[in-house]
Every structure is written in C-alpha cells, then in structure tokens.
Amino acid sequence: MKKFSALLSVILSLFVLTGCVNTPTEMVQVKDDRPFIMFAAAQPGDVVMLDGIDMGAASNYSAGKVGMRIEPGTHVIQVKRSGAVVLSEKFYVADGVSKTFNIGGGE
Template sequence: MMFKGLRGATLVLGALMAGVSLTACVQMPTEKQSVVSLKPQISFRLAHESLANAAVVLDGLQVGTAGQFQAGQSALQVEPGMHQLLVQGNGSIFINEKFYVGDGVTKTFDLR
C-alpha cells in the first residue's frame, strides 16, 4: 500500500520537474543594442580601374590600396584630427595632402 503512495508521489514529483524544465526553455524577449562608431572615414572615387592598385600611405604608414577603400563599398577608419595622405603608384603621386577630419565625417578623395 505504501509503495503505491510513494510511487504516485514520485510520478507527481517527476511531472512537476518536467514542467519546470520546459518552462526554463522559454526564451524571454531581448533587446538588441549597438554602438555606432563616430570615427571619421576616408574613401576613394577611382576615375579608372587601373588606379585600384595605388598604394595608400596615411601618416607615413602604408594602410592598403585605393581599391580596398572605394567609395560606396568600404572606407578606412581614421582618428579625428590632422593627417598626411599620400596615394602613389607606377611612379606617380596621385594625392599628397594634409587634411583634417572630425567625428562622424566621411571624406572622399578623387583619384584621376
């Protein structure tokens, strides 16, 4: 007789544990937040596809090629402030200038 009562209590306890574990699987609503970067960016508008391999040197450091930072496709993030930009290739200098950019600014240079 007691065995039946113990067995019934075990079944009830098992059912309660199963219910609790199923409740734990319910995903609560979440909120997604992101931080927008305000770092300035530079990019290049190429007059000819042959300019894509021109070396980009920013503040004395080679950072890639002009084709890597084409306007409308990608941009190079830089720190706010004054910078020296040199773009050169095939023995020619296409850009050699100082420029200033502030937070949130995207500056596009034309390569011809």
C-alpha cells in the same frame, strides 16, 4: 510513497517546462559613425598610403560611391602613381565626417 512520487513527478515536470520558455530577445543596431575618405579623379594604378600603410587602389574609394572608413584623428595620406607621389597631405577628421581628395594631374 505514491503521493511522494506523484509530487516529485510534478516538481520535476515544472523544472523541465521552465527550461522550454523562450526568453525575449532584443535587436540592437550600432551605427558606424567613423569618418571616411574618398578620391576624385583617380587614375588606374593610383595607390593609397594611409599613415604609411598600403590601402590599395584609389579607384576602390571613388568619390560618391564607396568611402574608406578610418579612425577619427590626424592622418597622413599619400597617393602614388608609378612610384611617384602625386598627393601628400596631413589632415584631421572627426566622427561623422567625410573628406574627398582630388588627385587630378593626369599624365
């Protein structure tokens, strides 16, 4: 009986120890290759509408600084200033592409 208890203790110890082993981990990075758009010459208060959705101030997406990530495909962009449309354009972008819109037309 002592041999059986000793053998059982060894087997249980081996099961416990196998649970303590670290498994190898792998770090995976996913590249965000979605297109992005930016705006040049944005005035304070210019509001961006992308496909009819208010995306906030055009100045948040200044050319050369920060772009707005969008899905690839065809989109309609409008920039409104004091309620009036100062830019309206239908455009297409693919993965990895950036596009800058020049708003211009200061008051």
